[in-house]
Structures are given as structure tokens and as C-alpha cells.
Amino acid sequence: MWDLVQAAGGQLRLAPMGGVIGFDMTALLAMARARGVDPVATAELLPHVEAVVVETLQKRSEEARGDGGAMGAD
Template identity: 45%
Template sequence: MRVSPGAVTGLDMGAALAMADALGINPLVVAEWVPPIEAQLVKALSERQRED
């Protein structure tokens, strides 16, 4: 995860690709699917943080 003080700003794509490689997952699939998942994750975490 990439974070700044008090906020999650996204996922580390390099780390996601490295984990995919270690698990034998096609990096093209990861590159295609991580960005939309990342957007929803950041949105959900931001909303949760505002509630707290």
C-alpha cells in the first residue's frame, strides 16, 4: 500500500506484480485488474476513515 499521513493513496504496483510473479499469476492479468480494485479499495478505506 502507498500511504500518506492519515490516508491510503493506493497500492504499490511493483509489489503487486512481484507477488503475482511469485504466485505464478500472469502479470498482464494483474496489470489489468489491480487498478479498478485499487480504486474501490482506496474509496472504501477513505470512507471508513471519515466515519471514524
């Protein structure tokens, strides 16, 4: 499963204006099947991993912009 999570970085869905909105679950479920990873475990765990990845990438983006996520703050 860890190998699949590491490969998930190449299966990100991006918003039109930039930013990560999640994983391409169809691609990751196909990768899991090809790797012999239990599909039930994959379907159960990937959404939790996805939430952490998206949150982490959003925080990094905010830090890089220097706004700390406070929209409209001067």
C-alpha cells in the same frame, strides 16, 4: 488472483499525513509473478481493485471521524 488481492492489504502506500493513496504496484506485480498469476491480468485488474479499496478506506476514515466527508460543514 483472489489470493493476490487479499495479500494486497499488506502492500498499501500511505500519505505522509495518513490515509491510503494506493497499492505498491511494484510489490504486487512481483508477488503476482512469484505466485504464477498472469501478469497481463494482474496489470489490468489491480488498478480497478485499488480504486475500490482506496475509496472504501477513505469512507471508513470519514465515518470514524464523524464528518461524513463534508469538509468545513458544522
